[in-house]
Amino acid sequence: MKTDHSFIAERAAAQHCEELLRSGPEAVDLLPALSRAGERFARALAPGLADLIGGDAPSVTALAPCELRENNLAQELGALAANSLLAPAAPGVTLLASIEGSAVLRLVDRAYGGKGEPGGPVPLSFPLSAQLLIERLETVVAAALGEALGEGPLRALKRNPRIEELAPFPAGAPLVLLPIEIMEGARAPWKLRLALPLAALPKVLGASQGAAAKRQSGPADPAAAPFADVPLPLVATLVDMKVPLAAVSRLEPGAVLPVAVARAVPLSIAGAVIARGTIGAQDDCVAIRLSQIVV
Structure with missing residues (x-):
């Protein structure tokens, strides 16, 4: 049996360009895109909070996102917070929205006629009077997040004031945290925090950019941003x-031009x-x- 052969290529091998061979962006490279999504969320959240708490729309500011580990999340959020687990359009991704417990208690106090000033130590659990407010806050946050990500309101999965019992993410998983600061006039500011796995950023922001591209595929709406504000x-x-020219050369103060x-x-x-x-x-x-x- 003769085993040595001369092989001849049937056709030229494919030569892919660098753009096709290049891998997608790393999750950490998407932090600037997350900051922009946070700014959109802040703009969408302000009017929703105004309808909920009454009065003028608060000043809502998206702060710089940061990275942390899941085992440090409880320390960041505190012992008591209004924690809600939300599901965006990206499959297999969950997102945590957490509002400071002291802020929720201040809002409840104002709803019942109080001044909403910081009181004593934060209790171990929310009173029953806070449950309805937390549900409404969750609805407002889910709607604003959906608008920021280019989809409908996010679906609420479950909520728990103690993050250890909610256990939203795998133990020790790297996360990204997006703080949102809310300022109501001269009152002390309070924070809402958004958290999700760092590895989920491409899915969440990819779905957002895909939805935005889909919306922009049709004719531009002159009554919508950013076109509406162009002077x-x-x-x-x-x-x-x-x-x-002869008449122009004879013009002088007091001359009358019939028009x-x-x-x-x-x-x-x-x-x-x-x-x-x-x-x-x-x-x-x-x-x-x-x-x-x-x-």
């Missing part, structure tokens, strides 16, 4: 007339006419009633 100077041309205001006053942006209207008055001010929109 566009609108020019109404009441008179557009041609004057001979006729157009019946259909053009409205333009950057030189492009977008509409026409007629001159009138409203609330003792000159106004234009639109009669035509130029498509």
Whole structure:
């Protein structure tokens, strides 16, 4: 039996570009993206808290995320906190939302007519009067998180005031913690903390970016951010007339130029006419009633 052969390649081997061979970003590299998601969450959370606690919207600020281990989580959150385990769209991922126990007690005190000032030592458990408030806080946080991640409200799985009994993450797992500071006027600030496994960041932020790309695939909505706040100077041309150079050279103070205001006053942006209207008055001010929109 002859075992030596001359092998000939049937076709050229595939040569993949560097972009296809490059692995995805490391979880720690996504911390800046988590900070941006935290800023979106803070903006979405403020009006929800205003509806819940009454009064003006509080100042909500997303602080810098940090890394920690699961065995240090209980020390970070304290002995008593409103802990809720939430499920985002990313499969197999859970996220912890935790509100300081002292802050919950202050909000309950205000709900019952108190001043909401810090009292004595934090008890070992929440009173029954705090349960309804915690549920409503959980709903507001889940809705704001869903908006920040580009999906519907997150699904609440379970809650427990003692993080040791909730056991949301594997023992010793590396986590990322995103603190959110809430300031209500001159009152002492309080914190809401979001925590999730560091390894889950690509899934959570990937789902967020995918949902955002899906939303942006259609025509842009001019009434939505960031387009809605872009200033566009609108020019109404009441008179557009041609004057001979000889007449211009004879102009002097007191000279009178007869003009006729157009019946259909053009409205333009950057030189492009977008509409026409007629001159009138409203609330003792000159106004234009639109009669035509130029498509």
